[in-house]
Amino acid sequence: MIAITDLEKSFGPKAVLRGITLEVPKGESLVVIGGSGTGKSVLLKCILGLVRPDGGSITLNGQDVTGKGREAFLARFGMLFQGGALFDSLTVWQNVAFRLVRGPDRRPRAEARAIAVEKLARVGLGADVADLHPAELSGGMQKRVGLARAIAADPEVIFFDEPTTGLDPIMAGVINDLIREIVAEMGATTITITHDMSSVRAIADKVAMLHAGKIRWHGPVAEMDSAEDPYLRQFITGAPEGPIETLR
Amino acid sequence: MGGGLALLAPLAVLGRATLALLAGTGRLTLFVLQILRHALTPPWYLRELGQQLLHIGWLSLPVVGLTALFTGGALALQIYAGGSRFNAESVVPSIVAIGMTRELGPVLGGLMVAGRVAAAIAAEIGTMKVTEQIDALTTLSTNPIKYLAVPRVLAATLTLPVLVAVGDSIGIFGGFLVGTTRLGFDAATYLDNTADYLELWDVISGLIKGAAFGFIVAVMGCYHGMGSGRGARGVGRATTKAVVSASILILGANYLLTEVFFRA
Numbered sequence: 083m084i085a086i087t088d089l090e091k092s093f094g095p096k097a098v099l100r101g102i103t104l105e106v107p108k109g110e111s112l113v114v115i116g117g118s119g120t121g122k123s124v125l126l127k128c129i130l131g132l133v134r135p136d137g138g139s140i141t142l143n144g145q146d147v148t149g150k151g152r153e154a155f156l157a158r159f160g161m162l163f164q165g166g167a168l169f170d171s172l173t174v175w176q177n178v179a180f181r182l183v184r185g186p187d188r189r190p191r192a193e194a195r196a197i198a199v200e201k202l203a204r205v206g207l208g209a210d211v212a213d214l215h216p217a218e219l220s221g222g223m224q225k226r227v228g229l230a231r232a233i234a235a236d237p238e239v240i241f242f243d244e245p246t247t248g249l250d251p252i253m254a255g256v257i258n259d260l261i262r263e264i265v266a267e268m269g270a271t272t273i274t275i276t277h278d279m280s281s282v283r284a285i286a287d288k289v290a291m292l293h294a295g296k297i298r299w300h301g302p303v304a305e306m307d308s309a310e311d312p313y314l315r316q317f318i319t320g321a322p323e324g325p326i327e328t329l330r
Numbered sequence: 331m332g333g334g335l336a337l338l339a340p341l342a343v344l345g346r347a348t349l350a351l352l353a354g355t356g357r358l359t360l361f362v363l364q365i366l367r368h369a370l371t372p373p374w375y376l377r378e379l380g381q382q383l384l385h386i387g388w389l390s391l392p393v394v395g396l397t398a399l400f401t402g403g404a405l406a407l408q409i410y411a412g413g414s415r416f417n418a419e420s421v422v423p424s425i426v427a428i429g430m431t432r433e434l435g436p437v438l439g440g441l442m443v444a445g446r447v448a449a450a451i452a453a454e455i456g457t458m459k460v461t462e463q464i465d466a467l468t469t470l471s472t473n474p475i476k477y478l479a480v481p482r483v484l485a486a487t488l489t490l491p492v493l494v495a496v497g498d499s500i501g502i503f504g505g506f507l508v509g510t511t512r513l514g515f516d517a518a519t520y521l522d523n524t525a526d527y528l529e530l531w532d533v534i535s536g537l538i539k540g541a542a543f544g545f546i547v548a549v550m551g552c553y554h555g556m557g558s559g560r561g562a563r564g565v566g567r568a569t570t571k572a573v574v575s576a577s578i579l580i581l582g583a584n585y586l587l588t589e590v591f592f593r594a
């Protein structure tokens with residue numbers, strides 16, 4: 083279980099996270115929604131240790147992940163980045179097998195390549211793309227490769243950062259379905275950040291809405307549409323009028 | 331009261347600039363210490379080191395070689411023209427050899443590699459930063475300094491002395507070509523004069539300078555690449571900063587090393 087308690091982070095005078103408390107039980111899929119600039123990415127980066135929080139704690143199965151436990155946490159972790167974040171200089175299979183050929187649990191390259199090809203097949207890509215470079219792939223294919231890389235080492239925890247950004251609705255639906263299927267197969271605990279409500283409905287077990295650095299609403303996805311919170315309602319409907327201030 | 335504040339304004343600007351300089355120096359020092367620590371502790375990424383040896387060393391040979399060839403030739407012409415004022419034309423071979431090995435080989439080699447390699451490193455790492463590839467490395471349990479900076483710094487530090495040695499040889503050959511075809515030197519005499527006056531320390535001091543300049547080039551490329559701002563403008567600024575700072579540091583380090591090696 084991932085437990086985030088009273089997490090705080092400011093950049094200069096701007097308080098981005100103001101006491102976030104969340105729990106994600108093992109095997110659950112939490113989707114964090116919220117407008118741009120509400121602190122979703124900072125929350126993710128704090129959990130990953132890319133940004134040092136000012137206060138609060140983050141634990142995985144009771145172990146603190148912000149200090150000495152970070153390496154152990156990352157070893158059981160996979161992530162799909164918004165833009166894919168594939169390494170340009172490596173081929174597709176080398177991207178997917180990146181963790182497999184390095185670190186304490188490294189495997190022979192032939193074995194790592196076989197696992198990479200298997201994971202590529204799991205996300206719907208043939209072995210023929212294994213030796214291409216990321217620049218030779220379409221946006222949708224890059225997302226699939228990023229997903230294959232995220233699951234290559236069979237992680238216990240997976241983060242998805244805007245998994246459908248930049249994709250057409252059909253490809254977004256395909257990626258959402260893939261994420262749902264793979265997460266169910268693996269039994270992984272996941273946190274997803276998205277603006278895309280179709281992703282929320284496809285991926286989430288629970289939804290947390292972040293607004294002004296705090297959790298505004300948190301509950302099962304099945305209760306989201308009937309929730310009366312005006313901020314959540316405005317976000318779901320996309321109405322320009324409402325409590326969330328918008329620039330025109 | 332207002333006049334007093336106005337008088338203090340230049341001091342405030344000076345203070346801010348000094349603090350910024352100290353903070354930057356501190357960040358760079360910590361970055362270098364991290365590189366050294368990661369260079370001495372496993373895991374070592376030998377495949378990446380091999381690739382960087384190829385990119386930084388082998389692919390820089392043409393630019394360093396051409397620079398040295400033309401510089402050696404021009405140096406021979408200049409020394410001949412200057413030496414003829416006091417009947418000292420015969421010093422051309424020895425001065426070309428000493429000038430190339432002690433100064434021009436390492437400095438011009440370092441500056442050419444700074445232009446080619448520091449820019450490439452800063453642009454590559456800067457682009458990796460803005461496209462979240464460096465964050466991805468971290469999430470894949472790979473330290474970005476160990477994976478990106480250490481192989482580049484090691485490769486540049488190891489290959490620049492080799493490039494300098496090749497550049498020295500080509501520069502001396504350039505001087506030989508001009509000396510024998512344009513200035514009327516006998517080939518055997520030219521080679522004898524070169525060998526007689528050139529000392530081993532002239533060559534070795536240049537190679538040590540080359541290693542120092544290689545270290546500077548790669549460190550500045552990595553430092554500015556990893557500190558790159560967002561977007562194309564951020565990467566462009568990082569690239570410019572890497573080349574300018576590497577070039578200035580090379581010239582400064584060259585003076586310091588010359589003082590240390592050849593102080594009268």
